[in-house]
């Protein structure tokens with residue numbers, strides 16, 4: 054039996070968004086970021102659909118191993134690198150490239166078993182202060198890594214932007230300048246930009262760009278949507294109405310009775326809740342689409358159910374389709390209402406939600 058809550062993954066949209074990234078990259082290579090189950094869209098589905106990408110970026114070893122086990126041949130970069138000699142050996146055996154951001158990783162490579170050969174990306178902390186070597190030691194780490202027998206050819210260079218979601222941020226320009234100043238004179242491949250960097254700063258393109266969120270049709274910017282950026286949402290989260298009840302003025306809806314009806318109205322109950330990954334903090338007023346018409350959620354989100362004010366669609370009946378985000382309703386808008394970001398919504402789809410692919 055199919056479950057009512059489904060995430061529809063639009064393969065055509067994924068391909069379109071990759072072309073949009075290609076166009077914006079104007080010649081830079083594309084490392085498609087597919088960590089966290091391809092931002093909740095399904096790792097293998099996305100990797101197969103985006104086979105034209107020049108490489109894939111993953112966070113952790115298991116994600117890289119899953120891609121190789123499925124037959125993906127493209128370069129795969131582990132964006133957090135390896136944490137132990139066992140991981141290093143697995144990365145080597147499966148031809149996974151590694152980001153090197155910490156001294157213990159350099160020491161591990163220097164002590165790697167003879168014959169170990171991997172491609173390494175050395176990461177500069179240009180101002181985000183998360184992963185990477187600070188400018189004061191970067192040149193010395195570069196020399197050590199370049200001289201390391203376990204590292205193939207030239208070491209590639211990268212950094213990550215902290216503020217690329219803010220289109221006019223001065224800090225982005227500062228980080229790009231720090232990266233350029235500290236990598237000048239080194240003949241190596243370079244990578245700076247995530248989706249925001251790619252769409253917002255031509256000077257961040259370098260040799261490789263690393264788009265994630267835009268491939269899924271979501272804008273990296275805080276103040277617009279994927280559609281504004283020429284993207285198409287790749288995930289539509291949908292369910293069905295399972296009840297429609299007529300309630301009276303003054304009736305309270307759901308746990309805590311936080312929503313009080315100001316008149317007699319039809320209330321729909323849809324089969325989705327925080328147990329499926331719908332945000333519990335979505336307040337009354339958050340839009341959903343009932344058979345394509347925008348209706349506000351009312352009362353608290355519960356584990357399996359939400360309640361919906363059906364006055365904008367008074368003919369709605371049990372079985373009708375309810376869209377939580379995606380086609381016709383940007384995840385960015387729902388996320389803003391719920392006090393979060395679309396990244397979190399799409400990566401938190403729960404295991405009990407069914408997936409279906411569409412390619413129309």
Ligand SMILES: Cc1ncc(COP(=O)(O)O)c(C=O)c1O
Pocket residue numbers: 086110132213246247248249263264265266267273
């Ligand atoms: C190192 C690195 N590069 C690229 C990305 C992709 O970022 P975005 O999804 O904002 O395009 C991420 C994601 O967080 C990342 O950690």
